[in-house]
Amino acid sequence: MVLSKACTYGILASLYVAREASRSRGYVSIGRMSEELNISFHFLTKILQQLTSAGIITSMKGPKGGVALRRDPKEISLVDVIVAIDGMGLFTDCLLGLPGCGEEKPCPVHDDWADIRASLFQAFRDKSLADTALRIDELNLRFALPTGAKAARDNAVIGRGRPE
Amino acid sequence: MVLSKACTYGILASLYVAREASRSRGYVSIGRMSEELNISFHFLTKILQQLTSAGIITSMKGPKGGVALRRDPKEISLVDVIVAIDGMGLFTDCLLGLPGCGEEKPCPVHDDWADIRASLFQAFRDKSLADTALRIDELNLRFALPTGAKAARDNAVIGRGRPE
DNA sequence: ATTAATTAAGATAAAAGAGTCTTAAATCAA
DNA sequence: TTGATTTAAGACTCTTTTATCTTAATTAAT
Ligand code: SF4
Ligand code: SF4
Numbered sequence: 348m349v350l351s352k353a354c355t356y357g358i359l360a361s362l363y364v365a366r367e368a369s370r371s372r373g374y375v376s377i378g379r380m381s382e383e384l385n386i387s388f389h390f391l392t393k394i395l396q397q398l399t400s401a402g403i404i405t406s407m408k409g410p411k412g413g414v415a416l417r418r419d420p421k422e423i424s425l426v427d428v429i430v431a432i433d434g435m436g437l438f439t440d441c442l443l444g445l446p447g448c449g450e451e452k453p454c455p456v457h458d459d460w461a462d463i464r465a466s467l468f469q470a471f472r473d474k475s476l477a478d479t480a481l482r483i484d485e486l487n488l489r490f491a492l493p494t495g496a497k498a499a500r501d502n503a504v505i506g507r508g509r510p511e
Numbered sequence: 512m513v514l515s516k517a518c519t520y521g522i523l524a525s526l527y528v529a530r531e532a533s534r535s536r537g538y539v540s541i542g543r544m545s546e547e548l549n550i551s552f553h554f555l556t557k558i559l560q561q562l563t564s565a566g567i568i569t570s571m572k573g574p575k576g577g578v579a580l581r582r583d584p585k586e587i588s589l590v591d592v593i594v595a596i597d598g599m600g601l602f603t604d605c606l607l608g609l610p611g612c613g614e615e616k617p618c619p620v621h622d623d624w625a626d627i628r629a630s631l632f633q634a635f636r637d638k639s640l641a642d643t644a645l646r647i648d649e650l651n652l653r654f655a656l657p658t659g660a661k662a663a664r665d666n667a668v669i670g671r672g673r674p675e
Numbered sequence: 676a677t678t679a680a681t682t683a684a685g686a687t688a689a690a691a692g693a694g695t696c697t698t699a700a701a702t703c704a705a
Numbered sequence: 706t707t708g709a710t711t712t713a714a715g716a717c718t719c720t721t722t723t724a725t726c727t728t729a730a731t732t733a734a735t
Binding site for chain 1: 678692693694695696700701702704
């Protein structure tokens with residue numbers, strides 16, 4: 348898997364928060380988010396804690412508490428989120444696991460992999476949470492992870508007006 | 512990690528076999544290979560068993576036994592090895608883990624990721640074991656995974672004439 | 676045939692990743 | 706202040722991956 352599960356959850360959650368932030372001010376409840384995204388509450392909490400200590404989100408305890416983006420969603424890239432959870436490995440590691448590799452003594456697949464991982468980095472760096480979340484709304488995309496019957500009911504399409 | 516450890520070992524081993532095949536005929540001993548590549552013998556054996564059942568290598572028991580490539584190394588691509596061990600997932604899976612994604616309702620990072628994974632596939636498909644192993648010799652590259660003192664001694668540079 | 680060498684196969688163990696549960700700490704509202 | 710709500714933190718469990726160990730099966734050489 349290219350991104351760890353925790354990392355994809357983190358991205359999804361970040362996008363969710365960015366989306367919520369653009370419509371209603373205040374903190375987004377992790378409980379609610381975990382339900383809508385269909386991600387285990389406690390697991391999601393842990394992931395968000397990583398994002399908190401990475402300075403990407405802030406959190407607040409108590410009623411009306413939750414999490415919120417710390418900076419303008421336009422200024423937060425997907426790379427920021429990925430690095431906060433999975434680290435830079437994806438963009439720096441050697442594909443074949445040979446230590447100490449580099450330009451001097453590159454392994455046989457170096458050139459291709461170096462290009463590809465640079466493209467990956469560039470793509471994620473150029474994609475802000477704001478842009479990405481916006482496109483979700485524009486394209487009326489689904490968002491949450493469907494699992495089971497409940498999921499099929501709940502997550503049909505997110506991005507249209509929801510009750511409440 | 513993009514490729515599983517087993518998969519990188521499989522690639523390394525395949526290249527090793529391709530390299531040996533080009534100089535001395537016959538089967539390559541897994542025991543010797545595991546020492547030179549610094550990969551656990553039993554683990555490597557299992558990985559090679561996967562390559563065997565995938566039809567990439569043949570094996571032979573007993574003295575003078577070992578493994579050998581089943582086809583011409585020019586006709587075996589890195590994709591073949593990767594798919595045999597890790598499956599097609601890397602080249603088909605959704606980056607964000609959203610099920611049922613595709614061209615119709617693509618997630619926000621679809622276009623970039625689709626391009627990138629296609630490049631990945633192409634790069635690995637166009638790289639044969641023969642080409643890759645050859646380049647290892649040409650560039651006088653190191654090959655094995657160094658670990659610990661013994662490794663530093665043994666694996667200094669492979670690709671030059673070895674004794675015996 | 677016997678023996679040694681070597682891969683096959685399966686059981687087991689250790690490590691890492693993913694997920695759950697419990698308790699504590701902070702915050703708001705009454 | 707009290708109680709309800711919500712995140713923080715850590716212990717714990719489950720699963721997958723990685724690695725090891727043991728036993729069997731096959732082959733070559735004597
Ligand atoms: S592609 Fe570059 S970083 Fe990756 S193994 Fe080869 S030399 Fe190392
Ligand atoms: S990039 Fe394509 S395959 Fe990956 S999550 Fe988005 S829609 Fe799915």
